[in-house]
Amino acid sequence: MSEIYDCIIIGGGASGMMASIFSAKNGYKTLVLEHNEKLGKKLYITGKGRCNLTNNSSIENHLENIVTNSKFMYTALYSFTPKMVMEFFENSGLKLKTERANRVFPFSDKSSDVINTLINQIYNYKVNYKLNCNISKVEKINDLFHIYDTNNEKYTTYRLIVATGGVSYSGTGATKIGYEIAKQFGHNIIKPKSALCPIILKEHTVALNGLSLKNVNLTIILNNGKEFSEFGEMLFTYSSISGPIALELSSKINKYNVNNAIARIDFKPALTIEELDLKFQREFKTFAKKDLRTYIKTLLPNKFCEYFFVRTGIKNIKLADLTRENRLHIINLLKKFDFSIKSLDNINVGIVTSGGVDVKEINSKTCESKLVKNLYFIGEVLDVDALTGGYNLQIAWSTAYLAGNNLKG
Numbered sequence: 001m002s003e004i005y006d007c008i009i010i011g012g013g014a015s016g017m018m019a020s021i022f023s024a025k026n027g028y029k030t031l032v033l034e035h036n037e038k039l040g041k042k043l044y045i046t047g048k049g050r051c052n053l054t055n056n057s058s059i060e061n062h063l064e065n066i067v068t069n070s071k072f073m074y075t076a077l078y079s080f081t082p083k084m085v086m087e088f089f090e091n092s093g094l095k096l097k098t099e100r101a102n103r104v105f106p107f108s109d110k111s112s113d114v115i116n117t118l119i120n121q122i123y124n125y126k127v128n129y130k131l132n133c134n135i136s137k138v139e140k141i142n143d144l145f146h147i148y149d150t151n152n153e154k155y156t157t158y159r160l161i162v163a164t165g166g167v168s169y170s171g172t173g174a175t176k177i178g179y180e181i182a183k184q185f186g187h188n189i190i191k192p193k194s195a196l197c198p199i200i201l202k203e204h205t206v207a208l209n210g211l212s213l214k215n216v217n218l219t220i221i222l223n224n225g226k227e228f229s230e231f232g233e234m235l236f237t238y239s240s241i242s243g244p245i246a247l248e249l250s251s252k253i254n255k256y257n258v259n260n261a262i263a264r265i266d267f268k269p270a271l272t273i274e275e276l277d278l279k280f281q282r283e284f285k286t287f288a289k290k291d292l293r294t295y296i297k298t299l300l301p302n303k304f305c306e307y308f309f310v311r312t313g314i315k316n317i318k319l320a321d322l323t324r325e326n327r328l329h330i331i332n333l334l335k336k337f338d339f340s341i342k343s344l345d346n347i348n349v350g351i352v353t354s355g356g357v358d359v360k361e362i363n364s365k366t367c368e369s370k371l372v373k374n375l376y377f378i379g380e381v382l383d384v385d386a387l388t389g390g391y392n393l394q395i396a397w398s399t400a401y402l403a404g405n406n407l408k409g
């Protein structure tokens, strides 16, 4: 008979590694099963290789930045707070720094240092782990979970923590096994959707590919009239909008039908239509001999000018010859430049997955299944997701802490 572990964790990503440390620290003989060739493969690419590991702000702020099921995260966040996460890493020898918008990074700017810190603790607490181990099946017979990999090797445990993450970025090891295990034990799965992903447009934007717009307001107007807005920076790709504010909005609209919804850019959010009109009247007089195409270059980034000019539908006449109607039309376009949305980008390119194991059936104080004793779900496999800023990793750390510290028996 194979060795029986006190606790087995499927998935050696952010949440799985953290849970294993607390499980072992509490005296449980712990094994992590990871199908990649190394631990923490996704962590390596987080924060553009720098790993924004939490947000140095209040719990209230974390809760506000959780888009789906923030209430579920209440106990987890108060049990292992952002401050405690920072202390955990600093006490483990990793120097941290807090940057703009309270984003916390390793001082070295290297995500590999975050991974190595976790691995050092894994060694300290004598956690066992097995790499290249792709789990494909779980059975529960009496009090024991039997876990099988694709080579039909069996691992046995009294307590099972599922930490298999979401399904986006499959190159980092994402599989659906977490959802399959949950379903097998009677859990409901909320349909996984892309979150923090580009928004695909119907218009061709090849000419705008690579253009970054700063200090604009982006509003998504859904077919049901609901509106979501963000101010900041966005980016055009050849067929979509991306960049911080578009990514954040994608997470807010992914539960709705977005086909034919409108993505509206306000290029001059600091000025009202009336203020712009006064400015234009003044400038149209001063630069009466300038043509419209040249004037537009004073209003917008170069790469957008021709696109904007074509959209005005006005001939390239002198400013002096523009009618009042023309002027108001240009102002209106500056404040409300609309694109039509086709869809959100593929789930595989979403930074996180929205959807997953329905939290109604998970005890929010322990992360244990309410349906099956000694079965736990943590991290992104749960139907919880947040905006960018270190909030998603905080979800992974806090839920891992709950499971690792609430193992029973």
Ligand SMILES: Cc1cc2nc3c(=O)[nH]c(=O)nc-3n(C[C@H](O)[C@H](O)[C@H](O)COP(=O)(O)OP(=O)(O)OC[C@H]3O[C@@H](n4cnc5c(N)ncnc54)[C@H](O)[C@@H]3O)c2cc1C
Residues within 6 Å of the ligand: 010, 011, 012, 013, 014, 015, 016, 033, 034, 035, 036, 040, 041, 042, 043, 045, 046, 047, 048, 051, 052, 053, 054, 133, 134, 135, 136, 163, 164, 165, 166, 169, 172, 173, 174, 175, 176, 177, 178, 350, 351, 352, 378, 379, 380, 381, 389, 390, 391, 392, 393, 394, 396
């Ligand atoms: C490009 C990118 C950048 C990001 N940047 C940030 C950031 O800076 N800050 C932030 O807060 N969040 C960031 N995130 C999100 C964050 O990385 C995730 O929310 C977090 O890693 C989730 O942790 P997890 O443990 O639930 O899942 P993961 O870290 O994905 O770990 C799951 C593990 O389970 C393993 N696994 C899956 N299936 C099996 C199987 N069948 N058998 C064995 N093992 C299996 C996987 O190989 C993986 O190692 C980023 C995500 C991406 C894609």
